[in-house]
Amino acid sequence: MKYQVQENCLTIYLPREVDHHNAEEIKREADAVIDRNHIKYVIFDFDRTDFMDSSGIGVIMGRYKTVSLIGGEVWAVHTNARIKKILTLSGVTKIMQIYEEERR
Amino acid sequence: MKNTNEMEIRFDSRSENEGFARVAVASFMTQLNPTVEEVADVKTAVSEAVTNAIIHGYENEVHKVSIRCRIAENVLTVEVSDNGKGIEDVQQAMQPMFTTLPEQDRSGMGFAFMEAFMDSVEVESEPGKGTRVKMKKTVGKGREIWTTQSL
Numbered sequence: 273m274k275y276q277v278q279e280n281c282l283t284i285y286l287p288r289e290v291d292h293h294n295a296e297e298i299k300r301e302a303d304a305v306i307d308r309n310h311i312k313y314v315i316f317d318f319d320r321t322d323f324m325d326s327s328g329i330g331v332i333m334g335r336y337k338t339v340s341l342i343g344g345e346v347w348a349v350h351t352n353a354r355i356k357k358i359l360t361l362s363g364v365t366k367i368m369q370i371y372e373e374e375r376r
Numbered sequence: 377m378k379n380t381n382e383m384e385i386r387f388d389s390r391s392e393n394e395g396f397a398r399v400a401v402a403s404f405m406t407q408l409n410p411t412v413e414e415v416a417d418v419k420t421a422v423s424e425a426v427t428n429a430i431i432h433g434y435e436n437e438v439h440k441v442s443i444r445c446r447i448a449e450n451v452l453t454v455e456v457s458d459n460g461k462g463i464e465d466v467q468q469a470m471q472p473m474f475t476t477l478p479e480q481d482r483s484g485m486g487f488a489f490m491e492a493f494m495d496s497v498e499v500e501s502e503p504g505k506g507t508r509v510k511m512k513k514t515v516g517k518g519r520e521i522w523t524t525q526s527l
Contacts, residue, residue, distance in 0.1 A: 289395060291391075291394050291395065291423050291427065292391055292394055292423075292427040292430070292431065293391035293392055293394050293395065295481075296391070299481060323398075323416070323419060323420075323423075325420050325423040325424055325427065325486075325489065326424055326427075326482075326483045326484075326485035326486050326488075326489050327427060327482075327483075329483040329485055330480075330481040330482050330483040331481060333481065333483055334481035354413075354416050358420070358489075361488075361489070361492055362483065362485050362488075362489075364483075
């Protein structure tokens with residue numbers, strides 16, 4: 273898992289495909305980093321991601337449960353149309369903000 | 377009968393094979409000349425069904441998962457089967473947010489995604505025998521037919 277920690281904020285650079293197979297690794301590594309660095313904000317960066325199924329939704333919901341206990345938040349950035357559709361359909365957008373920015 | 381085609385694959389219920397399974401089905405359906413959106417829909421649905429077979433049907437033990445695909449005219453049928461533990465209550469399992477594994481961060485959205493992205497989803501399951509998920513999708517229905525006219 274590629275990630276970056278800035279103070280209490282963790283950015284996870286998601287892989288090209290987020291399915292059950294690689295969700296397991298992301299969950300394990302993200303939880304270790306969140307625990308070690310007292311992370312309050314988790315940003316999921318979908319820049320490279322063109323496929324995600326409900327396993328990815330599980331990853332987001334699980335991390336939200338963890339950081340929301342200390343008043344934290346989860347965010348999504350660089351989402352393409354497909355990823356937005358998956359996020360919206362799952363209802364996970366009720367607990368997560370999608371950060372919109374102008375694409376270069 | 378004209379315009380039909382079938383394929384079958386059988387693979388180990390290892391999570392590495394989830395990517396293989398959805399790409400195999402996606403490439404089989406290209407003969408229907410689908411849109412990018414339709415391919416993405418089918419890939420997501422196949423991924424959900426195969427993931428279910430692996431984590432629920434076989435509870436992460438390695439056995440075989442089968443996928444049968446059939447094309448008839450412009451309708452794609454995908455059947456994902458396992459010989460795993462089966463589902464006690466199919467209706468309950470298909471409810472959005474229902475999961476037997478919340479502690480493993482399962483969202484409970486698998487069947488909801490299959491239903492959202494395919495035209496129909498039928499589930500046959502027998503406890504102790506296995507589960508078969510049969511999904512159908514009409515491909516290319518939104519597309520306008522272009523014909524060239526000679527002058």
